Amino acid sequence: MATKPYPRIVTPLPGPKARTILELDRRFVSPSYTRSYPMVAVRGRGMAVEDPDGNVFLDFAAGIAVCATGHCHPEVVKAIREASGELIHMSGTDFYYPAQTDLAQKLSEIVPGKGEKKVFFTNSGTEAIEAALKLARHATGRSGFVAFYGAFHGRSFGSLSLTASKATQRRGFFPMLPGAVHAPYGNCYRCAINLEYPGCDVACVKFIEDEIFGKTLPPEDCAAVVVEPIQGEGGYVVPPESWLPRLRELCTRHGILLVADEVQSGMGRTGKMLAIEHTGVVPDVVCLAKGIASGLPLGAMVAPAALMNWKSGAHASTFGGNPVACRAALATISLLEGSLVSNARERGEYLLGRLRTMALSHRSIGDVRGRGLMIGVEIVKDKSTRERAPEARDRIVERAFEKGLLVLGSGKNTVRLCPPLVLDQDDCDVALSILEETISEVESGSALGATSGR
Numbered sequence: 001m002a003t004k005p006y007p008r009i010v011t012p013l014p015g016p017k018a019r020t021i022l023e024l025d026r027r028f029v030s031p032s033y034t035r036s037y038p039m040v041a042v043r044g045r046g047m048a049v050e051d052p053d054g055n056v057f058l059d060f061a062a063g064i065a066v067c068a069t070g071h072c073h074p075e076v077v078k079a080i081r082e083a084s085g086e087l088i089h090m091s092g093t094d095f096y097y098p099a100q101t102d103l104a105q106k107l108s109e110i111v112p113g114k115g116e117k118k119v120f121f122t123n124s125g126t127e128a129i130e131a132a133l134k135l136a137r138h139a140t141g142r143s144g145f146v147a148f149y150g151a152f153h154g155r156s157f158g159s160l161s162l163t164a165s166k167a168t169q170r171r172g173f174f175p176m177l178p179g180a181v182h183a184p185y186g187n188c189y190r191c192a193i194n195l196e197y198p199g200c201d202v203a204c205v206k207f208i209e210d211e212i213f214g215k216t217l218p219p220e221d222c223a224a225v226v227v228e229p230i231q232g233e234g235g236y237v238v239p240p241e242s243w244l245p246r247l248r249e250l251c252t253r254h255g256i257l258l259v260a261d262e263v264q265s266g267m268g269r270t271g272k273m274l275a276i277e278h279t280g281v282v283p284d285v286v287c288l289a290k291g292i293a294s295g296l297p298l299g300a301m302v303a304p305a306a307l308m309n310w311k312s313g314a315h316a317s318t319f320g321g322n323p324v325a326c327r328a329a330l331a332t333i334s335l336l337e338g339s340l341v342s343n344a345r346e347r348g349e350y351l352l353g354r355l356r357t358m359a360l361s362h363r364s365i366g367d368v369r370g371r372g373l374m375i376g377v378e379i380v381k382d383k384s385t386r387e388r389a390p391e392a393r394d395r396i397v398e399r400a401f402e403k404g405l406l407v408l409g410s411g412k413n414t415v416r417l418c419p420p421l422v423l424d425q426d427d428c429d430v431a432l433s434i435l436e437e438t439i440s441e442v443e444s445g446s447a448l449g450a451t452s453g454r
Helices: 014-028 074-084 098-110 125-140 155-160 203-215 243-254 323-359 390-402 423-443
Strands: 043-045 049-050 056-059 117-122 144-148 180-183 221-229 255-261 285-288 299-304 363-370 376-384 408-410 416-419
Touching: 049 243, 056 180, 056 423, 074 323, 098 117, 098 299, 098 323, 117 125, 125 155, 125 255, 125 285, 125 299, 144 155, 180 203, 203 243, 221 243, 243 255, 323 363, 323 376, 376 390, 390 408, 390 416, 390 423
Parallel strands: 144 180, 144 221, 221 255, 255 285
Antiparallel strands: 043 049, 049 056, 117 299, 285 299, 363 376, 376 416, 408 416
Protein backbone atom coordinates (compact mmCIF):
# COMPACT_ATOMS: atom_id res chain seq x y z
CA MET A 1 0.00 0.00 0.00
CA ALA A 2 3.04 2.26 0.16
CA THR A 3 3.76 2.19 -3.58
CA LYS A 4 1.25 4.98 -4.37
CA PRO A 5 0.69 8.40 -2.73
CA TYR A 6 -2.91 7.39 -2.16
CA PRO A 7 -4.97 6.71 -0.23
CA ARG A 8 -3.73 9.15 2.43
CA ILE A 9 -5.98 10.31 5.26
CA VAL A 10 -4.45 13.17 7.29
CA THR A 11 -7.48 14.64 9.12
CA PRO A 12 -10.66 13.33 10.72
CA LEU A 13 -13.32 13.10 8.01
CA PRO A 14 -14.67 15.48 7.04
CA GLY A 15 -11.85 17.92 7.73
CA PRO A 16 -12.38 21.58 8.71
CA LYS A 17 -12.27 22.97 5.17
CA ALA A 18 -14.61 20.26 3.95
CA ARG A 19 -17.02 21.06 6.77
CA THR A 20 -17.26 24.66 5.58
CA ILE A 21 -18.26 23.51 2.11
CA LEU A 22 -20.73 21.01 3.53
CA GLU A 23 -22.43 23.77 5.49
CA LEU A 24 -22.73 25.95 2.39
CA ASP A 25 -24.13 22.96 0.51
CA ARG A 26 -26.68 22.38 3.27
CA ARG A 27 -27.82 26.01 2.99
CA PHE A 28 -27.93 26.47 -0.75
CA VAL A 29 -28.09 23.14 -2.64
CA SER A 30 -31.20 21.05 -3.26
CA PRO A 31 -31.67 18.41 -0.57
CA SER A 32 -32.89 15.97 -3.23
CA TYR A 33 -29.30 14.98 -4.02
CA THR A 34 -28.10 11.66 -2.61
CA ARG A 35 -24.77 11.61 -0.78
CA SER A 36 -23.51 8.42 0.84
CA TYR A 37 -20.75 10.13 2.83
CA PRO A 38 -19.25 13.63 3.16
CA MET A 39 -16.65 13.49 0.40
CA VAL A 40 -15.71 16.97 -0.88
CA ALA A 41 -13.60 16.79 -4.05
CA VAL A 42 -11.36 19.66 -5.16
CA ARG A 43 -9.00 17.92 -7.60
CA GLY A 44 -8.40 14.58 -9.21
CA ARG A 45 -5.61 12.88 -11.15
CA GLY A 46 -5.89 9.39 -12.55
CA MET A 47 -7.22 7.14 -9.79
CA ALA A 48 -6.82 9.71 -7.01
CA VAL A 49 -9.21 12.36 -5.69
CA GLU A 50 -8.16 14.99 -3.13
CA ASP A 51 -10.34 16.91 -0.70
CA PRO A 52 -9.70 20.52 0.49
CA ASP A 53 -7.96 19.28 3.67
CA GLY A 54 -5.31 17.27 1.81
CA ASN A 55 -6.90 13.84 2.21
CA VAL A 56 -6.36 11.72 -0.91
CA PHE A 57 -8.70 8.88 -1.86
CA LEU A 58 -8.49 5.89 -4.17
CA ASP A 59 -11.49 6.27 -6.45
CA PHE A 60 -13.50 3.14 -7.21
CA ALA A 61 -16.63 5.16 -8.00
CA ALA A 62 -15.41 7.31 -10.93
CA GLY A 63 -18.12 9.93 -10.49
CA ILE A 64 -20.78 7.18 -10.86
CA ALA A 65 -18.93 5.32 -13.64
CA VAL A 66 -18.29 8.53 -15.59
CA CYS A 67 -14.53 9.16 -15.45
CA ALA A 68 -13.63 6.30 -17.77
CA THR A 69 -10.13 7.59 -18.51
CA GLY A 70 -9.47 8.58 -14.90
CA HIS A 71 -9.51 12.09 -13.53
CA CYS A 72 -8.09 14.78 -15.82
CA HIS A 73 -6.36 12.46 -18.28
CA PRO A 74 -3.73 14.57 -20.10
CA GLU A 75 -5.05 13.66 -23.55
CA VAL A 76 -8.62 14.56 -22.61
CA VAL A 77 -7.52 17.79 -20.92
CA LYS A 78 -5.52 18.69 -24.04
CA ALA A 79 -8.56 18.08 -26.26
CA ILE A 80 -10.76 20.20 -23.99
CA ARG A 81 -8.27 23.07 -23.88
CA GLU A 82 -7.78 23.12 -27.63
CA ALA A 83 -11.51 22.86 -28.35
CA SER A 84 -12.49 25.53 -25.82
CA GLY A 85 -9.97 27.89 -27.39
CA GLU A 86 -11.64 27.50 -30.76
CA LEU A 87 -15.40 27.08 -30.24
CA ILE A 88 -17.29 26.65 -26.98
CA HIS A 89 -20.84 26.67 -28.33
CA MET A 90 -22.74 26.98 -31.59
CA SER A 91 -25.70 24.61 -31.12
CA GLY A 92 -25.75 21.61 -33.39
CA THR A 93 -29.52 21.95 -33.58
CA ASP A 94 -29.27 25.02 -35.84
CA PHE A 95 -25.71 24.99 -37.17
CA TYR A 96 -22.93 22.62 -38.21
CA TYR A 97 -19.46 21.99 -36.79
CA PRO A 98 -16.94 19.21 -37.38
CA ALA A 99 -16.66 17.98 -33.78
CA GLN A 100 -20.28 16.83 -33.84
CA THR A 101 -20.13 15.12 -37.22
CA ASP A 102 -16.76 13.50 -36.40
CA LEU A 103 -18.16 12.01 -33.20
CA ALA A 104 -21.40 10.92 -34.88
CA GLN A 105 -19.37 9.01 -37.47
CA LYS A 106 -17.26 7.37 -34.77
CA LEU A 107 -20.26 6.32 -32.68
CA SER A 108 -21.93 4.90 -35.79
CA GLU A 109 -18.87 2.69 -36.26
CA ILE A 110 -18.78 1.60 -32.60
CA VAL A 111 -22.43 0.64 -32.12
CA PRO A 112 -23.23 -2.91 -33.31
CA GLY A 113 -25.31 -3.51 -36.39
CA LYS A 114 -24.92 -3.35 -40.15
CA GLY A 115 -25.90 -0.45 -42.34
CA GLU A 116 -25.85 3.29 -41.83
CA LYS A 117 -26.70 4.75 -38.45
CA LYS A 118 -27.54 8.22 -37.21
CA VAL A 119 -26.89 9.89 -33.87
CA PHE A 120 -28.95 12.28 -31.77
CA PHE A 121 -26.82 14.10 -29.16
CA THR A 122 -27.97 14.98 -25.66
CA ASN A 123 -26.48 16.26 -22.42
CA SER A 124 -27.14 13.19 -20.27
CA GLY A 125 -28.34 9.63 -20.08
CA THR A 126 -31.90 10.50 -19.15
CA GLU A 127 -32.13 12.77 -22.22
CA ALA A 128 -30.82 9.93 -24.41
CA ILE A 129 -33.59 7.71 -23.06
CA GLU A 130 -36.18 10.43 -23.66
CA ALA A 131 -34.99 10.69 -27.27
CA ALA A 132 -35.25 6.92 -27.68
CA LEU A 133 -38.81 6.89 -26.33
CA LYS A 134 -39.87 9.62 -28.72
CA LEU A 135 -38.15 7.94 -31.66
CA ALA A 136 -39.76 4.59 -30.81
CA ARG A 137 -43.24 6.09 -30.79
CA HIS A 138 -42.58 8.08 -33.96
CA ALA A 139 -41.08 5.17 -35.89
CA THR A 140 -43.56 2.46 -34.86
CA GLY A 141 -46.80 4.38 -34.39
CA ARG A 142 -47.20 2.52 -31.10
CA SER A 143 -47.32 3.98 -27.61
CA GLY A 144 -46.49 1.30 -25.02
CA PHE A 145 -43.18 0.37 -23.40
CA VAL A 146 -41.85 -2.53 -21.38
CA ALA A 147 -39.07 -1.97 -18.84
CA PHE A 148 -37.88 -4.03 -15.87
CA TYR A 149 -38.07 -4.08 -12.10
CA GLY A 150 -34.79 -2.80 -10.73
CA ALA A 151 -34.23 -0.60 -13.79
CA PHE A 152 -32.87 2.91 -13.66
CA HIS A 153 -33.23 4.97 -16.83
CA GLY A 154 -33.28 8.49 -15.42
CA ARG A 155 -35.44 10.97 -13.54
CA SER A 156 -37.25 13.08 -16.14
CA PHE A 157 -40.87 12.02 -16.58
CA GLY A 158 -40.45 9.68 -19.55
CA SER A 159 -37.33 7.96 -18.24
CA LEU A 160 -38.72 7.95 -14.70
CA SER A 161 -41.77 6.09 -15.98
CA LEU A 162 -39.43 3.27 -17.01
CA THR A 163 -37.34 3.46 -13.84
CA ALA A 164 -38.27 0.95 -11.13
CA SER A 165 -35.25 0.99 -8.87
CA LYS A 166 -36.42 2.73 -5.68
CA ALA A 167 -39.86 3.99 -4.68
CA THR A 168 -38.38 7.25 -3.41
CA GLN A 169 -37.44 8.17 -6.97
CA ARG A 170 -41.14 8.17 -7.93
CA ARG A 171 -42.77 9.24 -4.68
CA GLY A 172 -44.76 12.45 -5.11
CA PHE A 173 -44.44 12.58 -8.91
CA PHE A 174 -47.41 10.59 -10.19
CA PRO A 175 -48.95 10.16 -12.69
CA MET A 176 -46.20 8.65 -14.78
CA LEU A 177 -46.09 8.40 -18.59
CA PRO A 178 -49.03 6.25 -19.67
CA GLY A 179 -48.27 2.92 -21.30
CA ALA A 180 -45.12 1.92 -19.40
CA VAL A 181 -45.23 -1.49 -17.71
CA HIS A 182 -42.58 -3.56 -15.93
CA ALA A 183 -41.43 -7.17 -15.97
CA PRO A 184 -38.97 -9.16 -13.83
CA TYR A 185 -35.32 -8.74 -14.83
CA GLY A 186 -33.12 -11.79 -15.36
CA ASN A 187 -31.74 -11.85 -11.81
CA CYS A 188 -30.85 -15.46 -11.06
CA TYR A 189 -29.63 -14.70 -7.54
CA ARG A 190 -33.08 -13.35 -6.69
CA CYS A 191 -35.44 -14.92 -9.21
CA ALA A 192 -38.82 -13.21 -9.03
CA ILE A 193 -40.51 -16.42 -10.18
CA ASN A 194 -38.59 -18.67 -7.74
CA LEU A 195 -37.08 -20.88 -10.42
CA GLU A 196 -33.50 -21.86 -11.26
CA TYR A 197 -31.57 -21.25 -14.47
CA PRO A 198 -31.26 -22.93 -16.94
CA GLY A 199 -34.07 -25.29 -15.99
CA CYS A 200 -36.46 -22.32 -15.86
CA ASP A 201 -36.28 -21.97 -19.66
CA VAL A 202 -35.90 -18.22 -19.09
CA ALA A 203 -39.39 -17.95 -17.63
CA CYS A 204 -38.97 -14.22 -16.93
CA VAL A 205 -38.95 -13.53 -20.68
CA LYS A 206 -41.91 -15.84 -21.14
CA PHE A 207 -43.64 -13.76 -18.45
CA ILE A 208 -43.63 -10.81 -20.86
CA GLU A 209 -45.30 -12.88 -23.54
CA ASP A 210 -47.86 -14.58 -21.32
CA GLU A 211 -48.65 -12.05 -18.62
CA ILE A 212 -47.91 -8.60 -20.04
CA PHE A 213 -48.72 -9.12 -23.72
CA GLY A 214 -51.47 -11.57 -22.86
CA LYS A 215 -53.22 -9.50 -20.20
CA THR A 216 -52.25 -5.81 -20.08
CA LEU A 217 -50.26 -4.49 -23.05
CA PRO A 218 -51.04 -6.01 -26.45
CA PRO A 219 -47.78 -6.54 -28.35
CA GLU A 220 -49.08 -4.62 -31.35
CA ASP A 221 -49.32 -1.55 -29.06
CA CYS A 222 -45.79 -1.92 -27.67
CA ALA A 223 -43.24 0.42 -29.26
CA ALA A 224 -40.12 -0.76 -27.44
CA VAL A 225 -38.61 -2.90 -24.74
CA VAL A 226 -36.02 -0.80 -22.90
CA VAL A 227 -33.32 -2.76 -21.08
CA GLU A 228 -29.99 -2.36 -19.36
CA PRO A 229 -27.71 -5.20 -20.56
CA ILE A 230 -26.37 -5.12 -16.98
CA GLN A 231 -28.58 -3.41 -14.43
CA GLY A 232 -26.84 -0.46 -12.81
CA GLU A 233 -28.78 1.10 -9.93
CA GLY A 234 -30.68 -2.17 -9.55
CA GLY A 235 -27.62 -3.84 -8.04
CA TYR A 236 -25.14 -4.46 -10.89
CA VAL A 237 -27.11 -7.51 -11.96
CA VAL A 238 -25.80 -9.60 -14.87
CA PRO A 239 -28.61 -11.57 -16.53
CA PRO A 240 -28.10 -15.20 -17.58
CA GLU A 241 -26.47 -15.95 -20.91
CA SER A 242 -29.63 -16.67 -22.91
CA TRP A 243 -31.79 -13.90 -21.42
CA LEU A 244 -30.98 -11.07 -23.84
CA PRO A 245 -31.05 -13.34 -26.93
CA ARG A 246 -34.51 -14.54 -25.90
CA LEU A 247 -35.60 -10.95 -25.34
CA ARG A 248 -34.28 -10.04 -28.80
CA GLU A 249 -36.24 -12.90 -30.36
CA LEU A 250 -39.42 -11.79 -28.58
CA CYS A 251 -39.05 -8.22 -29.83
CA THR A 252 -38.29 -9.29 -33.39
CA ARG A 253 -41.29 -11.62 -33.50
CA HIS A 254 -43.68 -8.82 -32.51
CA GLY A 255 -42.05 -5.96 -34.43
CA ILE A 256 -41.00 -4.25 -31.19
CA LEU A 257 -37.84 -2.16 -30.94
CA LEU A 258 -35.16 -3.31 -28.49
CA VAL A 259 -33.56 -0.28 -26.83
CA ALA A 260 -30.28 -0.93 -25.00
CA ASP A 261 -29.59 1.49 -22.16
CA GLU A 262 -25.78 1.45 -22.12
CA VAL A 263 -25.51 4.68 -20.14
CA GLN A 264 -23.66 3.02 -17.25
CA SER A 265 -22.49 -0.23 -18.84
CA GLY A 266 -21.15 1.21 -22.09
CA MET A 267 -17.92 2.87 -23.22
CA GLY A 268 -15.56 0.04 -22.36
CA ARG A 269 -16.58 -0.53 -18.75
CA THR A 270 -17.34 -4.23 -19.12
CA GLY A 271 -14.26 -5.12 -21.18
CA LYS A 272 -16.06 -4.52 -24.48
CA MET A 273 -17.12 -1.15 -25.84
CA LEU A 274 -20.75 -2.01 -25.10
CA ALA A 275 -21.98 -4.56 -22.57
CA ILE A 276 -24.51 -6.03 -24.99
CA GLU A 277 -21.61 -7.19 -27.19
CA HIS A 278 -20.98 -9.97 -24.66
CA THR A 279 -24.30 -11.52 -25.74
CA GLY A 280 -24.10 -11.25 -29.52
CA VAL A 281 -27.41 -9.38 -29.52
CA VAL A 282 -27.82 -6.39 -31.84
CA PRO A 283 -30.26 -3.83 -30.40
CA ASP A 284 -32.32 -1.46 -32.52
CA VAL A 285 -31.41 1.62 -30.48
CA VAL A 286 -28.47 2.31 -28.16
CA CYS A 287 -28.38 5.04 -25.49
CA LEU A 288 -24.99 6.28 -24.26
CA ALA A 289 -23.72 8.81 -21.71
CA LYS A 290 -21.65 8.72 -18.47
CA GLY A 291 -18.19 7.52 -19.62
CA ILE A 292 -18.54 8.83 -23.16
CA ALA A 293 -16.65 12.11 -22.55
CA SER A 294 -14.63 11.45 -19.38
CA GLY A 295 -16.76 13.75 -17.26
CA LEU A 296 -18.08 16.38 -19.64
CA PRO A 297 -21.88 16.34 -19.99
CA LEU A 298 -22.74 14.40 -23.13
CA GLY A 299 -25.15 11.69 -24.17
CA ALA A 300 -26.15 10.06 -27.44
CA MET A 301 -28.95 8.01 -28.92
CA VAL A 302 -27.83 5.88 -31.87
CA ALA A 303 -30.20 4.13 -34.28
CA PRO A 304 -30.28 2.84 -37.88
CA ALA A 305 -30.70 5.61 -40.43
CA ALA A 306 -33.87 3.96 -41.73
CA LEU A 307 -35.38 4.10 -38.25
CA MET A 308 -34.34 7.66 -37.48
CA ASN A 309 -36.56 9.09 -40.19
CA TRP A 310 -38.20 11.87 -38.19
CA LYS A 311 -38.43 15.26 -39.84
CA SER A 312 -36.66 18.51 -39.05
CA GLY A 313 -37.93 19.99 -35.80
CA ALA A 314 -39.30 16.70 -34.44
CA HIS A 315 -36.69 16.66 -31.67
CA ALA A 316 -33.74 18.89 -30.82
CA SER A 317 -31.36 20.08 -28.09
CA THR A 318 -29.64 23.42 -27.60
CA PHE A 319 -26.59 22.07 -25.80
CA GLY A 320 -26.55 18.40 -26.88
CA GLY A 321 -23.41 17.60 -28.86
CA ASN A 322 -21.51 20.61 -27.50
CA PRO A 323 -18.25 21.00 -29.49
CA VAL A 324 -15.98 20.84 -26.43
CA ALA A 325 -17.75 17.76 -25.09
CA CYS A 326 -17.55 16.10 -28.51
CA ARG A 327 -13.79 16.64 -28.68
CA ALA A 328 -13.45 15.21 -25.17
CA ALA A 329 -15.46 12.19 -26.32
CA LEU A 330 -13.25 11.63 -29.35
CA ALA A 331 -10.17 11.73 -27.13
CA THR A 332 -11.87 9.36 -24.69
CA ILE A 333 -12.75 6.85 -27.41
CA SER A 334 -9.19 6.94 -28.73
CA LEU A 335 -7.89 6.03 -25.27
CA LEU A 336 -10.52 3.33 -24.81
CA GLU A 337 -9.68 1.71 -28.13
CA GLY A 338 -5.97 2.06 -27.47
CA SER A 339 -5.71 0.05 -24.25
CA LEU A 340 -8.37 0.89 -21.69
CA VAL A 341 -11.08 -1.52 -22.85
CA SER A 342 -8.64 -4.42 -22.66
CA ASN A 343 -7.38 -3.14 -19.31
CA ALA A 344 -10.95 -3.12 -18.01
CA ARG A 345 -11.35 -6.74 -19.05
CA GLU A 346 -8.07 -7.90 -17.51
CA ARG A 347 -8.37 -5.97 -14.23
CA GLY A 348 -12.01 -6.93 -13.95
CA GLU A 349 -11.20 -10.62 -14.22
CA TYR A 350 -8.61 -10.23 -11.48
CA LEU A 351 -10.97 -8.32 -9.17
CA LEU A 352 -13.83 -10.76 -9.71
CA GLY A 353 -11.57 -13.73 -9.00
CA ARG A 354 -10.21 -12.22 -5.79
CA LEU A 355 -13.65 -11.11 -4.62
CA ARG A 356 -15.15 -14.56 -5.21
CA THR A 357 -12.35 -16.08 -3.17
CA MET A 358 -12.95 -13.45 -0.49
CA ALA A 359 -16.63 -14.38 -0.41
CA LEU A 360 -15.77 -17.90 0.75
CA SER A 361 -14.50 -16.59 4.09
CA HIS A 362 -17.05 -13.82 4.68
CA ARG A 363 -20.55 -14.68 5.83
CA SER A 364 -21.99 -11.36 4.62
CA ILE A 365 -20.94 -11.64 0.97
CA GLY A 366 -23.90 -13.32 -0.67
CA ASP A 367 -23.01 -12.82 -4.32
CA VAL A 368 -20.18 -11.42 -6.45
CA ARG A 369 -21.09 -10.59 -10.04
CA GLY A 370 -20.13 -8.39 -12.93
CA ARG A 371 -18.23 -7.97 -16.15
CA GLY A 372 -15.00 -6.02 -16.53
CA LEU A 373 -14.97 -3.08 -14.14
CA MET A 374 -18.70 -3.16 -13.44
CA ILE A 375 -18.75 -5.32 -10.31
CA GLY A 376 -21.35 -5.81 -7.60
CA VAL A 377 -20.82 -7.36 -4.16
CA GLU A 378 -24.17 -8.17 -2.57
CA ILE A 379 -24.23 -7.99 1.22
CA VAL A 380 -26.60 -10.30 3.10
CA LYS A 381 -27.46 -11.22 6.68
CA ASP A 382 -27.51 -14.93 5.92
CA LYS A 383 -26.13 -16.73 2.86
CA SER A 384 -28.72 -19.50 2.99
CA THR A 385 -31.78 -17.24 3.21
CA ARG A 386 -30.17 -14.41 1.21
CA GLU A 387 -31.83 -11.89 3.49
CA ARG A 388 -30.67 -8.43 2.46
CA ALA A 389 -28.38 -6.41 4.76
CA PRO A 390 -28.77 -2.76 3.66
CA GLU A 391 -27.48 -1.32 6.95
CA ALA A 392 -24.32 -3.42 6.77
CA ARG A 393 -23.83 -2.41 3.12
CA ASP A 394 -24.15 1.25 4.03
CA ARG A 395 -21.63 0.91 6.84
CA ILE A 396 -19.18 -0.87 4.52
CA VAL A 397 -19.43 2.04 2.07
CA GLU A 398 -18.97 4.61 4.86
CA ARG A 399 -16.09 2.76 6.51
CA ALA A 400 -14.30 2.35 3.17
CA PHE A 401 -14.48 6.13 2.78
CA GLU A 402 -12.96 6.57 6.23
CA LYS A 403 -10.07 4.36 5.12
CA GLY A 404 -9.58 6.29 1.87
CA LEU A 405 -11.50 4.16 -0.65
CA LEU A 406 -14.43 5.63 -2.59
CA VAL A 407 -17.15 3.13 -3.44
CA LEU A 408 -20.92 3.47 -3.80
CA GLY A 409 -23.97 1.41 -3.04
CA SER A 410 -26.26 -0.01 -5.69
CA GLY A 411 -29.71 -1.46 -5.24
CA LYS A 412 -30.83 -2.17 -1.68
CA ASN A 413 -27.73 -3.96 -0.44
CA THR A 414 -24.97 -4.15 -3.05
CA VAL A 415 -21.56 -2.47 -3.03
CA ARG A 416 -20.66 -1.39 -6.54
CA LEU A 417 -17.12 -1.17 -7.86
CA CYS A 418 -16.90 1.00 -10.98
CA PRO A 419 -13.37 2.48 -10.99
CA PRO A 420 -11.78 4.45 -13.82
CA LEU A 421 -10.51 2.13 -16.51
CA VAL A 422 -6.91 3.29 -15.96
CA LEU A 423 -6.37 1.35 -12.72
CA ASP A 424 -3.37 -0.96 -12.34
CA GLN A 425 -2.56 -4.02 -10.24
CA ASP A 426 -1.54 -1.98 -7.20
CA ASP A 427 -4.83 -0.08 -7.29
CA CYS A 428 -6.73 -3.37 -7.36
CA ASP A 429 -4.77 -4.83 -4.45
CA VAL A 430 -5.13 -1.71 -2.29
CA ALA A 431 -8.88 -1.54 -2.91
CA LEU A 432 -9.32 -5.25 -2.18
CA SER A 433 -7.32 -4.94 1.04
CA ILE A 434 -9.39 -2.00 2.28
CA LEU A 435 -12.65 -3.64 1.26
CA GLU A 436 -11.82 -6.87 3.08
CA GLU A 437 -10.72 -4.98 6.21
CA THR A 438 -13.96 -3.04 6.11
CA ILE A 439 -16.18 -6.07 5.61
CA SER A 440 -14.41 -7.87 8.46
CA GLU A 441 -14.95 -4.91 10.79
CA VAL A 442 -18.62 -4.66 9.90
CA GLU A 443 -19.12 -8.40 10.37
CA SER A 444 -17.43 -8.28 13.78
CA GLY A 445 -19.40 -5.23 14.89
CA SER A 446 -16.29 -3.08 15.41
CA ALA A 447 -17.28 -0.59 12.70
CA LEU A 448 -20.29 0.89 14.40
CA GLY A 449 -21.59 4.41 14.02
CA ALA A 450 -21.46 6.67 11.02
CA THR A 451 -19.20 9.31 9.56
CA SER A 452 -19.87 12.66 11.18
CA GLY A 453 -20.31 16.07 9.62
CA ARG A 454 -23.12 15.53 7.15
